[in-house]
Amino acid sequence: MPALLIALSMLVPAQARVKSTPDSLTVVKQLSEITVSGILNSKLNLPVEMVTTRDIETKGMASPAELLHQVPGLTMTRDGAWATSVNLRGFSEAKLLFLSDGDRIQTATDIAGALSVFDLSSTERIEIVKGAGSVLFGTGALGGVVNFVSKRPAYAESRRVAGNAGVGFQTVNSLMHGNAAVSVAEDNWYLQLDGALRKAQNYATPQGPMANSQFNDANFALRGAMRYDDDQELLVSYQHYEARNAGLPGGAAFPPAATARYLGFVRNQLSGEYVFTDLSDLISELRFKAYTQNLTREVENVVNPTTAIFPGSVNRTSGGRATADLYFNDYHTLTVGTEGWVRDQATTRIRITTAGDTIFTAEQPTPRASMANAGVFGQYRWVVDPNRWNINSGVRIDYIRTENDTAFKEVYKYKLSKGERTTLPHNKTILFADRTTRELAYAAHVDVEFIPTRAHRFVWSMANAYRAASMEERFKYIDQQGILRVGNPDLRPEKGLFANLGYSFSMPRFYLKTDVFTNYLFDMIAETMGSYTLTGGQVVPAWVNTNVDKAMYYGAELELKWLFATGFDVETSLAYVYAEDRSTGLLMPWLPPLNGIVKLNYHLARKLNSSLMVEWEYQTAEPAPGVDRHRYAVVNWLFDTAPRSLGSVDIRFTGGVRNLLNTEYKAWFSTLRGVNRLEPGRNIYLQALLSF
Numbered sequence: 237m238p239a240l241l242i243a244l245s246m247l248v249p250a251q252a253r254v255k256s257t258p259d260s261l262t263v264v265k266q267l268s269e270i271t272v273s274g275i276l277n278s279k280l281n282l283p284v285e286m287v288t289t290r291d292i293e294t295k296g297m298a299s300p301a302e303l304l305h306q307v308p309g310l311t312m313t314r315d316g317a318w319a320t321s322v323n324l325r326g327f328s329e330a331k332l333l334f335l336s337d338g339d340r341i342q343t344a345t346d347i348a349g350a351l352s353v354f355d356l357s358s359t360e361r362i363e364i365v366k367g368a369g370s371v372l373f374g375t376g377a378l379g380g381v382v383n384f385v386s387k388r389p390a391y392a393e394s395r396r397v398a399g400n401a402g403v404g405f406q407t408v409n410s411l412m413h414g415n416a417a418v419s420v421a422e423d424n425w426y427l428q429l430d431g432a433l434r435k436a437q438n439y440a441t442p443q444g445p446m447a448n449s450q451f452n453d454a455n456f457a458l459r460g461a462m463r464y465d466d467d468q469e470l471l472v473s474y475q476h477y478e479a480r481n482a483g484l485p486g487g488a489a490f491p492p493a494a495t496a497r498y499l500g501f502v503r504n505q506l507s508g509e510y511v512f513t514d515l516s517d518l519i520s521e522l523r524f525k526a527y528t529q530n531l532t533r534e535v536e537n538v539v540n541p542t543t544a545i546f547p548g549s550v551n552r553t554s555g556g557r558a559t560a561d562l563y564f565n566d567y568h569t570l571t572v573g574t575e576g577w578v579r580d581q582a583t584t585r586i587r588i589t590t591a592g593d594t595i596f597t598a599e600q601p602t603p604r605a606s607m608a609n610a611g612v613f614g615q616y617r618w619v620v621d622p623n624r625w626n627i628n629s630g631v632r633i634d635y636i637r638t639e640n641d642t643a644f645k646e647v648y649k650y651k652l653s654k655g656e657r658t659t660l661p662h663n664k665t666i667l668f669a670d671r672t673t674r675e676l677a678y679a680a681h682v683d684v685e686f687i688p689t690r691a692h693r694f695v696w697s698m699a700n701a702y703r704a705a706s707m708e709e710r711f712k713y714i715d716q717q718g719i720l721r722v723g724n725p726d727l728r729p730e731k732g733l734f735a736n737l738g739y740s741f742s743m744p745r746f747y748l749k750t751d752v753f754t755n756y757l758f759d760m761i762a763e764t765m766g767s768y769t770l771t772g773g774q775v776v777p778a779w780v781n782t783n784v785d786k787a788m789y790y791g792a793e794l795e796l797k798w799l800f801a802t803g804f805d806v807e808t809s810l811a812y813v814y815a816e817d818r819s820t821g822l823l824m825p826w827l828p829p830l831n832g833i834v835k836l837n838y839h840l841a842r843k844l845n846s847s848l849m850v851e852w853e854y855q856t857a858e859p860a861p862g863v864d865r866h867r868y869a870v871v872n873w874l875f876d877t878a879p880r881s882l883g884s885v886d887i888r889f890t891g892g893v894r895n896l897l898n899t900e901y902k903a904w905f906s907t908l909r910g911v912n913r914l915e916p917g918r919n920i921y922l923q924a925l926l927s928f
Contacts, residue, residue: 239587265746282683282697283366283736283751289387292356294845294876294890296921298411298436300362301351303780304382306851308793308811309366309751311828313905315486317409317439318451318479319498321351323905325753326789326813327379328826330706330761331730332367335383337473337506339527340376342553342579349533351382352693353477353503355432355455357402357415360387360856361545361746367753368701368734371632372678374575378703378730386473387555388459389419389426389447390766396421404923408894408916409449424463431456438483441914442900448483448495469511478502486907490537491718494909499534520563526556537716545716547601551584566622571615578608585715594652595660602711602723603643603668607704610635636704637671640711657684668711668725675729677702695738703730707780709761720778728783732757745799755789760826786818807835812856829855829866840842846875847892853904869892870894870903884928 285307297303301320305312311323321329334341334350341350362384369377389398399418405411417430434455438445455477463469482498490496507527515522530552537545555577562570585599611634618627649662681699688694705727714721736753761781768778791813799805809830817826835849848871855866874892899919906913 249636283738283753285364285366287362287364289360290865290876292359292362292876293923293925296406296874296890296892296894296919297356298406298409299352300354300356300359300384303356304362304364306809306833307364308795308809308832309791309813310364311627311831311905312903313907314903314915315349315907316451316482316484317436317446318352318453318482319349319450319484319486321349322382323828324364324380324382325755325791325833326824326827330655330709331501333373333377333381335373335381336475336529337386337507337509338383338525339505339529340553340555340577340579341503341529341531342376342551347500347551348429348503349482350531352479352482353501353531354384355415355430355457355477356414357432358387358417358430358455358457360385360798365378366751367697367755368676368679368699368732370682370701370703371613371630371681371699374609374632374634374679375636375677375702375704375729376706378701378732386457386459386475387428387430389421389428391423391426391461391463392421393423398928400925401527402825402923402925404921406436406919406921408919409436411436421768425461427458427460429456429458439916441912442898442917443912443914446485446908446912446914446916447910448485448497451482451498452480453477453479463519467513467515469513471511472508472828473505473507475503475505477504484535488837489714489716489718489721491670491716492909493540494716494718495538496716499536499537500532500903501534503529503530505827516855518562518564519560520569521561522557524556525558526554528552528554529592539716542589544588544857546586546588547583547716548585549581549601550731551579551581553577567619569617572613574610574612576608578606579707580606595649596652597649597662599645599713599715600643600647601714602708603640603670605638605640605707605711607636607638607707609637625688626685626908627682628684629680631680632678634677634702636675636677637672638675638704638707638710639669640670640707642666642670643668643711643713645713651758667713668723671725673725675704677729679716691741691743693738693740693742695737696735697738698735701730701732701734703761704779705729705761712781720768720776721763722778722780724781727761727781728759730757730783747795747797749795751793753789753791757784757789759783759785760787760824781790784817784819784824787824788817788818788823789815803839803841805837805839806831807837809833823857826905827857828854829857843873843878844875848873855904866902866904870899871896879927886927888925889923890925891920894921896920 238767287303299320301312301322304310304322309325313321313323324332365381369381373381397420401416403414411432415432419428435452436450438447438449457475458475461471479498479501484496487496509525512522519636533549535547558575558577559573582604583601585601589595611632613632615630645665645667646662647817649660651658651660679700679702683697686694709727710723710725712723733756736751738751740749762784763779764782766778766780767775769775794810797805797807812830815827833851835847838846850869850871852869859865872894873896877888879886879888895918900914902913903915
């Protein structure tokens with residue numbers, strides 16, 4: 237959702253933005269200026285990547301995280317075939333902000349899933365802001381931002397009815413999927429309805445099936461718009477997504493022998509936005525937006541034949557913002573705005589034991605809690621020299637209030653015996669007392685772009701970031717019969733300094749982009765192995781959230797593309813990050829290994845594109861004694877065809893083979909349990925896409 241627009245002249249200087257030719261890189265991959273529909277209408281020189289519609293359609297990925305895994309600096313985390321998320325430059329999903337058309341997606345992060353509730357077939361692109369995003373989006377965006385932008389039709393001079401559909405399959409898990417969309421548009425309005433359905437069985441690994449990795453999901457969305465006199469526009473959107481019977485063969489919260497699954501994961505999003513353009517010589521654009529989003533999770537955890545646990549949660553986030561783009565002249569522009577949101581959370585956990593009488597115990601994983609945020613921000617752009625220099629700076633101030641009710645170890649307890657219900661005494665120990673926390677946060681940034689020649693571009697950016705502890709980090713008490721995971725109400729907010737130096741070199745047949753970054757964090761929140769005292773004085777091991785005094789991160793990323801012959805080009809990317817606790821010298825958790833991609837592309841006269849790709853990872857840190865060094869290389873082949881006309885319908889195909897050699901390998905951030913912890917084996921996939 238273009239709430240505000242970040243136009244980032246990120247990748248290619250002026251000479252690359254020319255008409256495509258067979259000997260130009262732009263004919264095979266758009267390396268021109270990226271436009272990110274996220275927050276600001278001024279041009280910001282931030283480290284940014286974008287996953288395009290073509291990437292989504294051709295790479296045969298079952299989840300957004302698998303797709304994002306191919307972006308330098310992003311690494312997939314896996315709790316199952318459906319439940320996946322990402323790590324960005326060493327920051328776990330708890331330190332990242334996920335957006336749907338610019339609206340916050342907020343839910344618990346101890347079981348991956350928030351990134352899985354998107355339909356890729358209705359996604360136009362995925363935008364990634366690397367590094368501190370607090371100045372743009374406020375708390376939660378410490379490590380970066382991932383924004384999913386939905387497809388929308390265009391207005392038409394006369395009534396136009398259009399549509400598209402897709403069907404496909406994957407052999408690795410017998411996945412069948414279908415999607416369809418239809419739109420009606422006129423000069424001053426449009427309406428679009430789309431939906432998708434998927435059904436997958438357990439996926440196959442080189443060692444056999446991965447038990448409990450099945451999933452089913454479905455979604456639909458309705459989007460519309462209306463405009464008046466070309467200077468006013470109303471945009472509305474409703475999205476519904478749900479997954480059922482989604483297996484969780486992983487998940488650090490579960491014991492090794494448990495069988496866990498999502499009984500249901502539902503997301504609903506409703507938003508409306510009103511846009512004024514060219515109100516005056518000063519106000520070039522004025523936007524007002526409101527949204528609400530609900531996420532409901534129901535989990536089943538069968539610990540053993542006599543014990544089952546059923547956690548559940550409801551997360552509701554409602555918010556709004558107003559922004560104004562002020563135009564002084566071609567050299568000076570300013571964006572100002574205000575934003576507010578409230579997140580409410582309620583959780584339950586029912587424990588059922590059947591060793592003897594059937595006993596039901598209701599518990600609270602976290603207390604009923606809410607977090608409210610109100611912020612103001614401003615972004616200023618100064619074009620010092622249109623051909624050489626520009627400077628951007630911005631500041632944001634937020635007021636954050638977090639409050640919670642008292643949470644008890646047990647809420648109620650009863651037994652069923654011969655059909656009769658008997659109330660039992662329950663443990664009224666207070667886990668978390670009611671309290672209210674108030675914080676004032678600020679973030680600022682400055683970035684400088686320098687273009688010494690048409691082929692070279694340098695960008696230096698520096699920012700400070702701030703993240704208040706989430707409700708889960710403060711209050712959680714996760715007891716799934718594995719290792720206890722406990723929150724800390726006294727957590728201090730995370731703060732940090734972020735710096736990034738980017739360089740790009742672009743010629744018609746060659747493109748190179750590098751980023752070198754360093755991040756210095758204070759009071760970083762991390763899970764550390766400690767202990768917890770149970771009722772009765774028993775001390776048990778537990779993962780406890782705590783503040784790390786100081787942490788230093790640094791790393792580098794590289795992207796290269798070379799059109800070495802007509803129709804042939806090679807791509808490669810590389811990402812590395814290192815971080816340590818400055819007080820203890822120990823490595824920080826959630827550090828990905830050195831990783832990259834090498835890809836050979838062939839393009840046949842705009843009729844067929846084919847690629848042979850190798851994805852690899854290599855653990856540079858010395859492994860623990862008795863543990864093999866983590867490393868793998870996986871070969872993939874993929875293709876896509878140009879559209880062929882069948883009367884009024886165009887049809888094209890995409891497909892390929894992932895893990896062509898059926899390689900046995902494990903993902904670095906996989907939490908898969910049991911003996912077989914392998915990633916999917918050879919996967920043949922094919923998709924037919926129709927449009928009219």
